[in-house]
Amino acid sequence: MAVQTRVVSIFFIQLVLLAVSGLNRVSGAGLQTGFYDESCPEAETIALKTIRQAISKDGIVAAALLRLHFHDCFVRGCEASVLLDAAEEGDAEKDASSNFSLRGYDVVDDVKSAIEKSCPGVVSCADILALAARDAVRFQTGGSSWKVETGRRDGRISLSKEADENLPSSNFNxxxxxxxxxxxxxxxxxxxxxxxxxxxxxxxxxxxxxxxxxxxxxxxxxxxxxxxxxxxxxxxxxxxxxxxxxxxxxxxxxxxxxxxxxxxxxxxxxxxxxxxxxxxxxxxxxxxxxxxxxxxxxxxxxxxxxMVKMGGIGVLTGNEGEIRKRCAFVN
Known part of the structure; x- marks a missing residue:
């Protein structure tokens, strides 16, 4: 989940800004297990099936999906901003130096497409990231499972500088x-x-x-x-x-x-x-x-x-944000 070193002074400036704004603190308000039980009852089953297929072809995908969820939540909260393509070339979170080695976007897109066929416009990309992280650990590694709280909505902003300012480095003390x-x-x-x-x-x-x-x-x-x-x-x-x-x-x-x-x-x-x-x-x-x-x-x-606690950082719920039709683009 760690990334490459960046300028420490920028890091501490950002910490001060976050302390004032509180934008990325854990809340999880509005999330619940079984959020889609009525609106899209097959969502979690579809996600698990698609992720199993991906991991059976490439086992490294499991760690990639777990890392995607972490890198999303630490920047603007768990609202799928890490999945967005840049409005201007090179300006999205995925373009940041700290996210250069991220992968697994295609698996998330496959899950989203499969769920959209069953329940269009219902399940957020942010929730798909949370489900994918859990299912990847459970299926590929034999690790323990946990109940994922869902109900997140997707954000509309993704900036590369925010990723470099917020993500912990592999060289941090x-x-x-x-x-x-x-x-x-x-x-x-x-x-x-x-x-x-x-x-x-x-x-x-x-x-x-x-x-x-x-x-x-x-x-x-x-x-x-x-x-x-x-x-x-x-x-x-x-x-x-x-x-x-x-x-x-x-x-x-x-x-x-x-x-x-x-x-x-x-x-x-x-x-x-x-x-x-x-x-x-x-x-x-x-x-x-x-x-x-x-x-x-x-x-x-x-x-x-x-993981449940981290998954509640800065979430958008209710009428906030949107449910993207495609994870890489705002509606």
Whole structure:
């Protein structure tokens, strides 16, 4: 769910603006489970079927759909602004540097098209993103499921600068991460739980290049990274960022399990933001606990709760926004 580094001063200016406006805080008002039970009773079944078909062809799609939902909710709230094409070239959220590697748009479009055939103009693209994230985790990884609250409506504005200003970076330290999540109404526990999404998915050598070769600008390696693991990564990743795709959770990237937390505890977390979880007493304690616990006993339940909470950030409901006919375009 983390993205590339940007200018920290801009980040803190944006935090102040969010503190004043409160636009992206968690509310979830107006959402409910079974929102479409009468207006489009087959919606969730159609979504699940379409997502299963997509994942059966490309397993990496599961992590992509989960990441799409996260990147949507952290910018303007969960109102599908991440799916919009730019009104002017290069100006939408999907065009931002922080969203450059996002994928899965085609799967969302397929779900939307299938649902539109059954119930035109009823189900929002924002709700499809929330359902897709849940179903992707449940189907592909064998992870725990959760009840998705629906009733979101779609926004009409998408700006690339807002994505770069709001999304957490893969290079954030623990203080930056806690502030970023707090201004979305999310706790330190939500931070460490939602970071567990890195139990699935992949990243690139480019994202960790500085951590391996230029951590402080002196051609050094991050001392928080296990030396043996760093050597293994350097064999794969060349200076400058060249190299293969890397599993975020080495050796366990297609299963939602506790292995991610075990890796972090052993200083083998791939991203700087993952390693940062050891630098706060509460997040460190959670990492330690999950690294020795069965995933479905604690983490799976916690993850579902935090996903529902995140899914309530800045939602549009009632007569706000619209129900887009196509997810990439306003009506």
């Amino acid at each position: 623990i203080a930056q991460l806690k502030q970023n999540f707090a201004f979305k109404g999310l706790t330190k526990k939500d931070l460490v739980v939602l970071s567990g999404a890195h139990t699935i998915g992949v990243t690139s050598c480019f994202v960790i290049n500085d951590r391996l070769y230029n951590f402080t600008g002196r051609s050094d390696t991050d001392p928080a990274l296990d030396p043996t693991f760093a050597s293994e990564l350097k064999k794969k990743c060349k200076p400058g960022g060249g190299g293969p795709v890397l599993e975020l959770d080495q050796g366990s990237s297609t299963v939602s399990d506790a292995h991610f937390y075990k890796a972090v505890r052993q200083n083998r977390g791939l991203l700087t933001s993952d390693a940062a979880l050891l630098n706060d007493p509460l997040t460190r304690a959670y990492v330690k606990r999950q690294s020795t616990s069965p995933v479905k006993a604690t983490f799976g339940k916690d993850f579902g709760k935090s």
